[in-house]
Amino acid sequence: MKRLLLLVFLCSSLVAYSQGTVTGSVQDADLGGPLPNASVVEVGTSNGTISDFDGNFSVSVSSNSGTLQISYLGYVTRTVSFTLSNGTANLGTISMDADAASLGEVVIVGTGVIDLASDRQTPVAVSTITAQEISTKAAGNVEFTEAMKNTPSIYVGNQAGGFGDSQVFLRGFDDTNTAFLLNGQPINSQEDGRMFWSNWAGMSDVANAIQVQRGLGSSKLAISSVGGTVNIISKTTDQNQGGFVRFLAGNDSYFKGTASYNTGLNDSGWAFSFLVDHWQAHRKYAVGTAGQGQNYLFSVGYKPNENHALNFLITGAPQWHDQNFSNDLEEYDLYGEKYNSNTGFLDGERYTERRNFYHKPVANLNWDWTISDNADLSTVAYASWGRGGGTGMYGRGSRIRTLVNGEINFEAIRDNNIAIAENGIGDFDDARIRRSSMNNHNWYGLLSSLNLEAGENWNINVGFDGRMYKGDHFRQVNDLLGLSGLADNNQIYMNEFEADPWKTLFDSAEEGDRLDYDYSENINYLGGFGQAEYATDKFSIFVQGAFSTQSFEREERYNVEEAGKSEKVNKTGYNIKGGASYNINDNHSIFANAGQFSRQPFLDNIFRDIRNSNDLFEPEIDNEEILGLEAGYRFQNDNLRINVDVYRTEWGNRFLAVGGEDDTDPDNPVFFTDRFNDVTQLHQGVEFDFEYRPTASTLRFRGYGSIGNWKYDGETPFTRQNDDTSEFVITDGMLDLTGTKVGNAPQTSFGAGLSVRVCDGLTLDGDYNIYTDLYGFVNPDDVVEAAQVGMRYQAERLPAYTLADAGLTYRFNFGGQRFVFRGNVYNLFNDSYINQRDRFGYFLGIGRTYNASLRLNF
Known part of the structure; x- marks a missing residue:
């Protein structure tokens, strides 16, 4: 919604004086993919635009030199300086880093019931896996749990058991002693705490992010967690067509x-x-x-x-x-x-x-x-x-x-x-x-x-x-x-x-x-x-x-x-x-x-x-x-x-x-x-x-x-x-x-x-x-x-x-x-x-x- 409101506001601000044009391309720093619909704004003005499907942007600016602020949901906001030459400047490729501190922006609704580490200033031991990493490395005939294996103290076992039969261990504790949440709601079995990953086989397609909070974590619920808390954040209603x-x-x-x-x-x-x-x-x-x-x-x-x-x-x-x-x-x-x-x-x-x-x-x-x-x-x-x-x-x-x-x-x-x-x-x-x-x-x-x-x-x-x-x-x-x-x-x-x-x-x-x-x-x-x-x-x-x-x-x-x-x-x-x-x-x-x-x-x-x-x-x-x-x-x-x-x-x-x-x-x-x-x-x-x-x-x-x-x-x-x-x-x-x-x-x-x-x-x-x-x-x-x-x-x-x-x-x-x-x-x-x-x-x-x-x- 923030991006949509921003676009409407920028389109209505055509009276801004244009001095030149700055171009560039916004990409994910992890795997190099383009980031469409990234917000690009000239700092101190209302001049701005959003990147296209390939991550490219072209923005009119009001001075020969200045700073662009580039933001994208779930990524660290970047500021980049520019200087015009003959009325133009090309900033090349600008890489954006995924960051747990901005993960809350991924969630369109329900942010208050999802215990993200970013909700608290005091840190916890946390790792965040982005949607891009999930969809590329844990898609298809690979277990959804494989998306978590490249983080400290996580072990994924028993992948040969069959589709969906893997197990996740966190600091040596199995899934019955690790709390798994989907958009803030507990999903471990109520009777024995087990996770049946075959029931969640579609998560690689619908997950926006996974946040692995090791140990005490930031969860406020009195949930059955010893090893830590894994918060799976699913897609909700996308506001872009x-x-x-x-x-x-x-x-x-x-x-x-x-x-x-x-x-x-x-x-x-x-x-x-x-x-x-x-x-x-x-x-x-x-x-x-x-x-x-x-x-x-x-x-x-x-x-x-x-x-x-x-x-x-x-x-x-x-x-x-x-x-x-x-x-x-x-x-x-x-x-x-x-x-x-x-x-x-x-x-x-x-x-x-x-x-x-x-x-x-x-x-x-x-x-x-x-x-x-x-x-x-x-x-x-x-x-x-x-x-x-x-x-x-x-x-x-x-x-x-x-x-x-x-x-x-x-x-x-x-x-x-x-x-x-x-x-x-x-x-x-x-x-x-x-x-x-x-x-x-x-x-x-x-x-x-x-x-x-x-x-x-x-x-x-x-x-x-x-x-x-x-x-x-x-x-x-x-x-x-x-x-x-x-x-x-x-x-x-x-x-x-x-x-x-x-x-x-x-x-x-x-x-x-x-x-x-x-x-x-x-x-x-x-x-x-x-x-x-x-x-x-x-x-x-x-x-x-x-x-x-x-x-x-x-x-x-x-x-x-x-x-x-x-x-x-x-x-x-x-x-x-x-x-x-x-x-x-x-x-x-x-x-x-x-x-x-x-x-x-x-x-x-x-x-x-x-x-x-x-x-x-x-x-x-x-x-x-x-x-x-x-x-x-x-x-x-x-x-x-x-x-x-x-x-x-x-x-x-x-x-x-x-x-x-x-x-x-x-x-x-x-x-x-x-x-x-x-x-x-x-x-x-x-x-x-x-x-x-x-x-x-x-x-x-x-x-x-x-x-x-x-x-x-x-x-x-x-x-x-x-x-x-x-x-x-x-x-x-x-x-x-x-x-x-x-x-x-x-x-x-x-x-x-x-x-x-x-x-x-x-x-x-x-x-x-x-x-x-x-x-x-x-x-x-x-x-x-x-x-x-x-x-x-x-x-x-x-x-x-x-x-x-x-x-x-x-x-x-x-x-x-x-x-x-x-x-x-x-x-x-x-x-x-x-x-x-x-x-x-x-x-x-x-x-x-x-x-x-x-x-x-x-």
Whole structure:
């Protein structure tokens, strides 16, 4: 809106006296792309213009020498001097730097409920990824999470699992302990904190920016965050008319088509935007990892006057993808690095035990109200309706494998079903079918924040956050594999339900058709928060606090003896943070922050993790206690930026649950869960990043790294429970984990990136990352064995590895149309590596992959 008003104002100011003309071109300093619609104003006058699609501008000026101010949403404003010669001056290419301090301008509405680091003077450890970097480096057959990997203390693992199955670790904490927000609203699972990135597959197309706030961050909500906060800022209604179409192709038959259009803001204050796309591939990297999905976004904005702005947005990414799990190294040696133990063939086509399918429409309505020059209120009402789940096998019939390639022989399983069936009906003890574990939910929330400027130096913010959540969990028949019905628990199940993200919105099993389990979980949340900050040009100090209460309730339907609602459990939590910063001079500054969190346990840790029971877990799980300390140093001049941060996070009274399988009898494996209570983790380390841009601005070099020491401390009570029978406890005892390294993310990592503008329109870029000090999971059996022989247990250390990526961007005009070509190669040298180790085996990394796209802008 600022740009539109500016244009109208400038066009009406034709009376200004013109002395000459200044021309130039505005580009993104990161990848060299042009910045259309950048504002160019002669300082001290009303003379100005905006850049065209190719970033070019021509502005009339009123004096022979002066200064131009050039600004663009989400970038640092630049001032450039000019001197006319024969009435003209050409400033050449002017590079603009993306900056967290101006990120708030990216957000058309809802700025008050999005916890950006720029909202506070006291710094935090933060990195910002711009829309251009997201769309170029994390598009297509690459996980959206890959956009974050080139930042300090971020690790992205398990990319070989399938489309959308990656995991993000921040300072060694997994995604259940990192808060992910979309336009300010929490999106971690309410029940267990997990992030299912397949539900957000379209974010690479609709994200304006990602802000990674490590550690304490600037979030004011009492959210479940230990590692930090990741704020994903999506596109809303674009106020400039235009759009694009793009076609993208990659390895293994990946294809994606995208179309987007914005009407622009009309005279009545309305604007509309939409985006749709479709993607598909026969595999991601490993065999048996096919996928297909769509992405849609519709947004409408309305600005009736200067004091009010409203925006409604709905987006979703329905998808299905076949999954790949971990395997033993011996299996990879025998069958190859692309081996997938879940897959095989049925009637000549790929078939899998494990398919994830989900559709999660998300809608929000934002209202920004400028009450006065010193007060503004932002409110967002949001909702999501998730439908879908994952498939797996059901029944005690044998899993039959083909010896040649280790894949599952689904045709033999089907033949066995037919052979043992009576009148087409198989029995649970002898048959084997494919079922779907459904996880449907309805989630509604309201978030509001009031910001007050109390005098010249004070800023005060208060607000509340309320959420209501209900999740329904049950199993239904997906594929009877040759049977006409399955007999189980004194009932015959004959209806099949497709594993399809669109159909599951309206077609799921009713209560009488649900097998194995059927229950609901209800969570109600209410929190309040506040922050006060005093800031001058030299120093700042802040204090922040939040309090929340949550209620948890479980409703059983499948088990008649347990049917009904459980007792309602209420838990309260809080956080309090404070900090200060000091600007030594224009180039140097330092800061320090501290915070204490008392975090409620997840619902899945309150109720006994056994199906068909409302029983609470014993002993009762208490709040987790987190103490965070951090300090940092900042340096910046015209060509160089350096950030250094040190941190220490102590996470006490942690509850940890790890699943396992005893396959002594391969046809009847015993599934169990290991539970650790009162675990203490200590994460401490140092991280840095820097960026250097020579004066010529044709080259950009950046580096980053983190050195951590993450370990467990002390003894923990340990319980192993059977997940499938009424036998709750298999074994229990005490485990001493002192000094054991925390696994699944590298404790030491370094990286560097380089981009070079070769010539007008052509830019080359590359990234190189080194990962080491990577450990596997904690195996309780090994801990016990080590203690029996008087040794201190240590988790398995995995081999270090390196990865190199490369990219090319070329912008050109053809036939009067404007095009952008982008090509990427990931894991350029095709290195083999292990990126995670869990209880069941190893996750291998992805070998060399690639994609290329052509985009037409109009």
